[in-house]
């Protein structure tokens with residue numbers, strides 16, 4: 001009988017193992033409900049679908065090929081890793097008129113704009129790694145600056161008649177979870193990893209678990225909470241994620257300000273092979289593609305990039321690696337797959353102007369900057385967060401000067 005019990009144990013272990021393999025989802029994500037995509041049956045032609053996939057969501061065929069099987073009349077997307085678990089989406093006939101038109105707002109009046117101040121700032125800025133200080137100066141906290149920008153932008157946009165929602169109004173998390181709520185997840189994450197070289201001490205292992213726990217709190221859980229808030233409380237026409245960029249330190253033990261200062265704007269796209277290996281990310285990509293949000297994101301991002309160029313006079317940042325894809329002809333507009341721009345409901349753009357640890361920005365952020373104490377800056381610029389808010393306003397306003405007529409086709413993004 002013992003061998004029967006052992007066999008049963010082995011079988012149940014195997015079943016558990018298979019179900020874990022099948023349900024490969026990102027941290028804290030649920031398995032998706034693929035039937036949510038049913039409303040898009042026969043709404044997209046093959047040409048529209050394929051060009052949007054290749055030109056925005058996944059530029060390398062080898063990245064999507066294992067999961068997406070394109071046919072003449074339909075596309076099959078692998079759901080879980082089990083055999084024959086595919087979602088089948090039928091294409092519209094290419095010779096019929098496709099009612100593939102998505103309505104987007106045409107004026108700032110009554111437009112529902114969500115402003116999402118990136119990170120938490122305040123007491124959390126060091127934990128989230130969005131904090132630096134030089135000597136005895138007051139530290140720079142990205143999460144405090146993004147909140148200041150969001151609150152100033154809200155006033156400007158509301159004066160133009162827009163309906164504005166800010167995801168957080170203080171330096172506090174939206175999520176009710178804290179790092180200690182992720183003990184189990186962090187422990188299982190680390191035990192699934194075979195590190196090379198392995199940990200040299202248990203202190204090193206503990207440190208890595210702590211970092212993982214904290215990240216699940218301040219980033220993953222927080223972004224999920226904000227996504228739920230946007231879905232339940234606001235349902236925006238456009239969400240603007242407000243950030244400031246930072247350059248890596250040459251020597252982290254002896255931080256020296258950098259010369260580089262630039263801007264860029266992100267839309268959702270450029271899913272890489274490793275990301276598409278997650279069931280939820282395949283689903284989320286498809287959902288964004290089929291909703292046609294990419295077209296509006298590109299339009300908004302281009303308008304915003306032009307506004308930042310004009311207002312800040314900074315050069316556009318250029319990505320070098322495969323994790324970002326240049327889209328359109330306007331400098332500084334790129335596609336990247338980030339948690340917030342993937343899971344927030346509706347079109348999302350991500351602003352990354354200013355390098356916070358550059359000589360110019362750092363001095364503009366000093367409290368004594370107004371008194372023109374720094375002689376290396378030859379022009380006295382307005383307070384940085386005012387300038388940032390003005391650039392957003394200009395970007396939104398100029399968006400509607402070209403966005404006519406009231407609907408634009410959601411397929412066939414320009415190459």
Ligand SMILES: [Zn+2]
Pocket residue numbers: 118119142243244
């Ligand atoms: Zn940021």
